[in-house]
Amino acid sequence: MNGGTMMKRWLKGSSYTLEPYISLYVFLFVLFVIGVIFGASLVGSLSFLQKQDLLFFVEQYFQSFTEQSRQLTLSELVNSFWTHGKYVTFLFLFGLSFIGLPVVWFLLFIKGIVIGFTVGFLVNQLTWQGFLISLTSVAPQNLLIVPAYLLIVASSMIFCIHVMKMLFAKGKSYYTIGQAMSLYFKSYLIALLIILGGSVIEAFISSQAMYFILK
Structure with missing residues (x-):
């Protein structure tokens, strides 16, 4: 059996997270989008002085960011993966x-608020x-990181x-608790792999793009 076949079968073991749960993913995506909209709307509720104070800290960060050497290092990748990996682990x-x-729904909603507020404040x-x-430093990595969050929450x-079916509706679930736990853990590992891809983009592409823009 070649490696491709083994990987295909391994991924197939997590197929219970895809169909027939499309409506569940839609619900979680809508919840995340509401968080983004809510976060962006929070910018408008800030007073002028609050905006100026926050802008001062943002400008200080940008200045220190551009003064640093922009050599590509693994430390940025490790820091990014550690940050997002912890969040996914908490969700798991x-x-x-x-x-x-x-709590899982709330954490997903909070993630949406953070992204919405960040983008909204920068644009404002x-x-x-x-x-x-x-567009260059926030969006690219989140094209992978956000789906990883949605995957683990779903x-x-x-x-x-x-588990509820096994406990309260005997014979209604196709899996034992051990099998369900194994599939859940596989989804967690897949989410971490996706997070790793997003961290690579954030450390080696997005940070460089933001550096050149700020320069």
Whole structure:
């Protein structure tokens, strides 16, 4: 059996996170988008002085960022992966229990707020420069990182659904608790691999793009 076939079968083991749960992914995506919109709207609620204070810290960060040597190092990749990997791990752990599901939804919503507020503030204060910075330094890695968050949150919900079926509706689940846990853990590993890809983009592409834009 070649490596490609083995990988295909291994990924197929996590197929329970894809179909027939499309509506679940739509729900989580909408929840995330609401968070983004809410985060962007928070910018408008800030007073002029609050915006100026925050802009001062942003400009200080940009200045220190451009003064640093922009040699590509693994430390940036490790820091990025550690940051996002911790977040995914928290989602995974909270998703192990039905009680933790509201926390998982809240963390996903908070992630949307952070992204929405960041992009909204940059565009509000720096206009087209802020939009360009957001487009090149915020968006690229999140094209992978956000789907990884959606994957692990959806997987946690599906895991809880199967456990509830096993406990309260005998014979309604296709999996044992051990099998469901194994599939959930596989989804976690897949999410980490996606996070690693996003971290590579953030460390080696987005940071360089932002450096040249700020220069």
